[in-house]
Every structure is written in structure tokens, then in C-alpha cells.
Amino acid sequence: MAVLARSAEVTRRYGDVVALDRVSLDIRAGELVGLLGPNGAGKSTLINLFVGLRRPTSGTVELFGGSPRDPLIRRHVGVTPQETGLPEVLRVAEIVDFVSAHFPDRVATPELLDRFGLGDLAKRQVGGLSGGQRRRLAVALAFAGRPKMVFLDEPTTGLDVEARRTLWDGVRSFHEEGGTVLLTSHYLEEIEALAQRVVVVGHGRVLADDTVQAVRDVVGVRRVSLVAGTLPELPGVLGVEHADGRTHLVTTDPDRLVVELVRSGTPFSGLEIRPTTLEEAFLAITSQETTSKETTSEETTSKESTHV
Amino acid sequence: MSSLILTHTRYQMLEQMRIPISWVASAFFPAASMLAFVVPFAAADPVAATRATGSMMMIGAISAALIGLSITVSQDREQPWNHYLRTLPAGPLPRFAGRIFTSMAIMAVAVIPVLVIAALFTEAAITWPRLLLGIGALLAGSVPFMLIGLFLGFTLPSKAAIAVSQLLFFPMCILGGLFLPPQIMPDFVQALSPYVPSRGAVELVWSATTGSAADPAGLVMLAVWTVAAGVAAVWAYRRDEGRRFA
Numbered sequence: 001m002a003v004l005a006r007s008a009e010v011t012r013r014y015g016d017v018v019a020l021d022r023v024s025l026d027i028r029a030g031e032l033v034g035l036l037g038p039n040g041a042g043k044s045t046l047i048n049l050f051v052g053l054r055r056p057t058s059g060t061v062e063l064f065g066g067s068p069r070d071p072l073i074r075r076h077v078g079v080t081p082q083e084t085g086l087p088e089v090l091r092v093a094e095i096v097d098f099v100s101a102h103f104p105d106r107v108a109t110p111e112l113l114d115r116f117g118l119g120d121l122a123k124r125q126v127g128g129l130s131g132g133q134r135r136r137l138a139v140a141l142a143f144a145g146r147p148k149m150v151f152l153d154e155p156t157t158g159l160d161v162e163a164r165r166t167l168w169d170g171v172r173s174f175h176e177e178g179g180t181v182l183l184t185s186h187y188l189e190e191i192e193a194l195a196q197r198v199v200v201v202g203h204g205r206v207l208a209d210d211t212v213q214a215v216r217d218v219v220g221v222r223r224v225s226l227v228a229g230t231l232p233e234l235p236g237v238l239g240v241e242h243a244d245g246r247t248h249l250v251t252t253d254p255d256r257l258v259v260e261l262v263r264s265g266t267p268f269s270g271l272e273i274r275p276t277t278l279e280e281a282f283l284a285i286t287s288q289e290t291t292s293k294e295t296t297s298e299e300t301t302s303k304e305s306t307h308v
Numbered sequence: 309m310s311s312l313i314l315t316h317t318r319y320q321m322l323e324q325m326r327i328p329i330s331w332v333a334s335a336f337f338p339a340a341s342m343l344a345f346v347v348p349f350a351a352a353d354p355v356a357a358t359r360a361t362g363s364m365m366m367i368g369a370i371s372a373a374l375i376g377l378s379i380t381v382s383q384d385r386e387q388p389w390n391h392y393l394r395t396l397p398a399g400p401l402p403r404f405a406g407r408i409f410t411s412m413a414i415m416a417v418a419v420i421p422v423l424v425i426a427a428l429f430t431e432a433a434i435t436w437p438r439l440l441l442g443i444g445a446l447l448a449g450s451v452p453f454m455l456i457g458l459f460l461g462f463t464l465p466s467k468a469a470i471a472v473s474q475l476l477f478f479p480m481c482i483l484g485g486l487f488l489p490p491q492i493m494p495d496f497v498q499a500l501s502p503y504v505p506s507r508g509a510v511e512l513v514w515s516a517t518t519g520s521a522a523d524p525a526g527l528v529m530l531a532v533w534t535v536a537a538g539v540a541a542v543w544a545y546r547r548d549e550g551r552r553f554a
Contacts, residue, residue: 048391051395052394052395053391053394053395071396071397071398071399072397073397074395074396074397075397077395079392079395080392081388081389081391081392082388082389082391082392084388085387085388085389085390085391085392086389087323087389089322089323089326089327090319090322090323090326094319094322098315098318098319099396101311101312101315102312102315102396102397102398103397125326141392145397
């Protein structure tokens, strides 16, 4: 399969802060890739490099075999703007017309608005839209030029459950028709629902790059759930959670944990061991990282300004 | 490419039109200067009044171009929407051209009160063809200031752009002979005058409106400034990656 977006040994610095550290990543035609990572991990910087907003300090970034800074290359991609920055005085249809005028093969404005449930709002000024409506408009803009690949940076943040499902269906049908997607999200549920491949970044590096299933397995994190009173100190526990009278322990070594639990003589009942969700796996991967390196405040600041 | 220029022009015109106060602000300064400097001092002599009217129009145009563009461009750069626009498949030209045409429209509107004041309160006299020629000269002469405005907007944060553009504006106007005719200025100002773009620009306007011979040195320098400012503006656009907090 053709590689649509590629970064090879890419490093990007902002002053002394290393936002990306020798990142190599290939995204092939037809893939739906989820990009995961805490704030300041380098997600936005990576997307900014792929869409031509920034240049790497070293290494190379390719988009459709060319440079992302070439406008002709960017005809093939769609990007979501941050909904907070949409021009307030313009009307919804005016913004869509303006954006789609940049693309040779465009979707008719009424059709695009209908697809994202904005048909009734075409004549409204953006300043009068709700947060959710702005978000949907922002996502719609990514699809205005019939792109081959879209970069969706947190497409459903701030949407209610129903609107989120509708948007997911939209992304899925784009993907089923052969479209390629790079998606970032705060909702791990979203990545699990949509993505086949997950790339976890932290501190500017790729920590894991595999299928959703494999990322869960690779960390081997399990969730041990039981009903018990006060538990003793147990080995390999990454996280503890109490819900509905049950205690949930996230661990890398459920066998040893259970052995130690039994040895301690603590009474318990209703023991369950399950594979983790992606969220738990993600927390496990990034918490291993955090212990070895502190997140710098500068990194968080640079994220503010680099957001697409 | 030309259709994208039209697209960007229309988009920026729409934004401007929905904020009518920005038009009032651009029209106010040249009209006020006209009442303060031209009506009391140069109203009696037709040629002097016509030249002074041309100078006031040029002051308004330079203000809209240099100060107006540098501030709006630098403020836009701090908006996330600007990052998004840079991901669209277009180079710098459509956005540059869109901004320049929109500024020209604002200038053309800002000229109206100046002309009304000139007609009512001074002896300034002009034929219709010379008036149109004069407005054409005004727009052409303001291009280097728009490009300098774009350059400042793309290189400076908005607070600095406000300060720097004002600092450049007044010396430009004084050295170019816009507030007072160059002939009555001190020698060193007269010596410097042909080398600032405002002199060539206003010479063009004077020549178009009164038929006087334009100073060739000023016109050559105007062309040099236009090219240099264009190169600087494109360079600034290309190196810009939005605001950085390193």
C-alpha cells in the first residue's frame, strides 16, 4: 500500500524544548490511525508537520510523496480547525464556500452541511452557534475538498453522545470509501471505536505503534476486580479504583498479585480478571514514561500555540 | 489562481463590512487632518489646496496600509483560524492580494469625506479624469506601504506591530512632505525626502491631480521600495509559523 504521510527521523525543537525526538512514522493509504498521548506529548507538533504548518528541525516529512509545504500537495488533505477560532462574523455557508473554493473537486455546500447536520444553520453567523455546532462545522470543513486523507484533531471534544455517534458514522463511511484518517482524541473510547492502528506518543517519542488489540496486549496490563475490605500492599499495581462496592486493580502481573493476595490472608470475594481497556493500557504506557522523565511546563505552553 | 484571489478578497471584504466601525475609523483621520491643516492654511490657492488635499488622502492611505495591515495581520496570526488557513492549498499570493484589495477598498471609501471637505471649504479644483487618475495614483502609491504593513504583521507580535507601525508612520509622512510641502522643510529633510517611499507616492498623486512634473528620484525610489517590501513580505510569510512561545 502507498505511504501517504511519512516522517523519517523527525526532530522538532522549540528553543530548548524537544517536542519531537527522532520520530519515524508511515501512514498508508486506507488506514485509520489513532494518535494518543497526554498534553504536551508532541501530537499537535506531529500533525502540524504533516500539514505543512511547521518545518522539522531535522529529518524529513513527506505527504503524498512530496513536501507538505507545497500547496498542490495539500489539495489531497483535509484538516479540522480549532472551533474556538472560527471567524465570528461570517455565516456558516460563507465559511464553507470560502474553504471549498480552494479545492478543485469540492462537495456542494448544502450537501456537506446536511451531512454534518448543519443544513438549517447555513445562514447563521458563526458567533451565534453553540459549541457543538461549531465543532461539527470545523469537522465538516475537513471534508469540503473531497480529501484522500484527513487530519482530525479531537473531532468530537465537547459533543454530546448522539452527535458524537453521528460524527463517528461519518468518519467510518469516509474510511470505508477508501479515505485515510489520522485522528487524535482525548476519548480513548473514540480511538477504540474507530481506529485499527494506534500510535502512542509521549515526550516526543513513539512509545507504541500497533493494532488496538496489540497495544492492549503489549503492555500485558490486566484488571483484577474483587470485593474486599482494606487491601494490603500488593505487587505490580499501577492503579486502584473503587466503584459499586468493588475494588479494581490494574496490574502488569495478575498471577503474582493473586498469589500475594491469597498469602496475605485478606478475605475477598467475587474475583475477576479481565483484559484492560485501551485507556488502561495507555495509562500504563505513559505512566512508565513519566517516572523516568518529568513533563516540562514549556512543552505544555508550546502546545497552546501549535494547535491546528 | 485569480479565482482564489477573488475568493480571499470577498472573504476579507465580508469580514470588514460586518464591522462597520473599522470603516469609520479609517475615514476619520484624513478628514480630521484636512479640517485641521488644509482648510485654515491652504484653502485660498487652488493649486496649493489641490496638492494639500492629495497629501491628506495619501496620509489616510499610508495609515490604513501601514498601521491597519500590520495590526490586523499580526492579530490574525495569533488566532488558531490562521493556522487552519495555512493548511489550505494556497500559497501566500491570494491572501496577500485579498488583503491589498480590501485595504484599497477601505482607502477609496476613506477618500470620500476628504474630497467633500475639499470641495466645500477650499478652492481646490479638479476635473473628473484627473480625480480618477489621482485615486489610481493613490492606490498605486500605497502598495509599498501595504507590503511593509504585511512584513511587519508577519514578523512582529501585535503589540509590537502597533508600536513599530506608528513609529514608522509619522517620520514617513513628515519626510515625504505630506504634512508640509517639501520646499519649506529644513535642508536635511529635503535631502532625505526622495529616498522615502512616501515622497514618490505623493509625487505620483500631485502629478496626477495637478499635472505637475513628478520628481524622478522619488519615483525610482518608490519602485525600489515596492520591490524590496514585496520580497520582504513574502520572506516573512514563508518563515512565519504562527506565534511561538519557546
